Amino acid sequence: DIQNVEKVFVMLWKEKSVSSTMYSYQISQSLVKKHKVSDYATKMMSITLDELQLDLDKLENLFIENNREFPTVFKLIYNPQSSNFNMNFEYEMITERNGEVITSYFDSWVQENIGN
Numbered sequence: 001d002i003q004n005v006e007k008v009f010v011m012l013w014k015e016k017s018v019s020s021t022m023y024s025y026q027i028s029q030s031l032v033k034k035h036k037v038s039d040y041a042t043k044m045m046s047i048t049l050d051e052l053q054l055d056l057d058k059l060e061n062l063f064i065e066n067n068r069e070f071p072t073v074f075k076l077i078y079n080p081q082s083s084n085f086n087m088n089f090e091y092e093m094i095t096e097r098n099g100e101v102i103t104s105y106f107d108s109w110v111q112e113n114i115g116n
Contacts, residue, residue, distance in 0.1 A: 004027050004028065005080055006026045006028070006029070006079065006080075007025070007077055007113075008023060008024075008025055008077070008078040009023060009024045009025070009075075009077055009110045010022070010023045010074075010078070011023070011073065011074065011075050011076070011106045011109065012056050012074040012076075013072065013106075014056060014060065014070070014073075015094065015095055022102075022103065024106075024110050026114055029114065069091055071090060071091050072090060072093055072094065073089060075087065075088045075089065075090075
């Protein structure tokens with residue numbers, strides 16, 4: 001149930017011309033994949049992620065226009081009960097880290113932050 005969501009984990013990833021958005025929920029100190037949460041919550045999250053992807057493209061253009069390096073990863077953790085929002089970003093290419101795949105990188109990051 002969406003009212004029991006403790007955290008929402010979102011990762012926006014962009015390397016070269018490839019990008020992806022992933023998310024999961026924490027409910028009762030457990031990781032819950034999006035297909036286990038109500039259709040309404042999944043639909044709303046998908047709409048939000050689509051908007052974030054558009055904003056990510058605009059943000060990248062701003063970085064380019066100002067000759068700045070663009071982060072490859074944006075990690076967002078949202079706590080809906082307290083409205084607390086935390087975001088970190090990285091510049092290192094994930095796909096070049098020992099052949100690590102982005103989904104396993106996302107899963108590892110979420111596991112590190114469950115219950116914190």
